[in-house]
Amino acid sequence: MTSGSRFVFSALIGAVLLAAGLAFWIAVANGFSTRTMPTRVERLVMRALHRWSVPTRARDAVNPVAYAPEVWAESRAHFADHCASCHGNDGRGDTEIGRNLFPKAPDMTLQVTQDKTDGELYWIIENGIRLTGMPAWGKGGPDDMDTWKLVHFIRRLKDLTPEQLKEMAAANPRSPAELQEEKDDERFLAGEDVTPASPAPHHH
Amino acid sequence: MKQLLSVIALVLAMGAGALAHNGNDHVRGTVTAVSAQSVTVQLADKTTKTLSISAKTEFDNAGKPGHLADIKVGDRVVVDVPEHGTSALLIKVGAKK
Numbered sequence: 587m588t589s590g591s592r593f594v595f596s597a598l599i600g601a602v603l604l605a606a607g608l609a610f611w612i613a614v615a616n617g618f619s620t621r622t623m624p625t626r627v628e629r630l631v632m633r634a635l636h637r638w639s640v641p642t643r644a645r646d647a648v649n650p651v652a653y654a655p656e657v658w659a660e661s662r663a664h665f666a667d668h669c670a671s672c673h674g675n676d677g678r679g680d681t682e683i684g685r686n687l688f689p690k691a692p693d694m695t696l697q698v699t700q701d702k703t704d705g706e707l708y709w710i711i712e713n714g715i716r717l718t719g720m721p722a723w724g725k726g727g728p729d730d731m732d733t734w735k736l737v738h739f740i741r742r743l744k745d746l747t748p749e750q751l752k753e754m755a756a757a758n759p760r761s762p763a764e765l766q767e768e769k770d771d772e773r774f775l776a777g778e779d780v781t782p783a784s785p786a787p788h789h790h
Numbered sequence: 791m792k793q794l795l796s797v798i799a800l801v802l803a804m805g806a807g808a809l810a811h812n813g814n815d816h817v818r819g820t821v822t823a824v825s826a827q828s829v830t831v832q833l834a835d836k837t838t839k840t841l842s843i844s845a846k847t848e849f850d851n852a853g854k855p856g857h858l859a860d861i862k863v864g865d866r867v868v869v870d871v872p873e874h875g876t877s878a879l880l881i882k883v884g885a886k887k
Contacts (some may be wrong), residue, residue: 594797669818682873767816770818771816771818771868771882774866774868774884775852775866775867775868775883775885776884776885776886777866777884777885780818780834
């Protein structure tokens, strides 16, 4: 290596180190927040991890549960109770938790989710996704029929009617404070004197 | 990893209850004014809040689907609004006496 090329090589290494140091300093100075969108690099890494996390045999699995209106109704209730806190009843992820997770809960009506195979969706529900807010809900086996029914639900997100969304909202989990608030609301609307309007419940 | 999953599960469990109303606030009071654009409600502490009405606002009249015309001055209402917001998402009207 000539002295000239050695100089260029050293300058390049120095520039890379300087950029890395600057990026590190900015990151440390500003801290990290889950409010921001993942960077392009983070998205690439996450998508690759998602792809690799599902074994080939699981990706090709076929839903053993035949679709029927009863299956859809059952899966709506299941989703409302277990999944909607993060994903929203409509699967768009527009909830307080979903918006503020890192990465955000996805809009599952979009192709990114809908392009996944039934087997991939099943695997993700059963096994979760590492380094995200998605936990493993099942035992990891291939035959959890409730999970397969949820796959049917995800496939039909765009078919949900306003009435069905209302039914799901009624099935969403409630804290004791919120149950009490609802009772107070009903009593107030019925004309009873209710303890001075409760302050808005804490949402975190 | 087990610790991370435990923390995530705990956060989700805590958050699940807090989202019963999908992060909405409730405004409970008596109607003092109503128009096609807004409803003004007097709260228990005598302060008032004016909440905007849009095409997306839903109405519940004593447990049944309702309309803007169901709301009269003097009615007791409970209004769902987004947290820290003033856009009425759902207005529940009490039974008339």
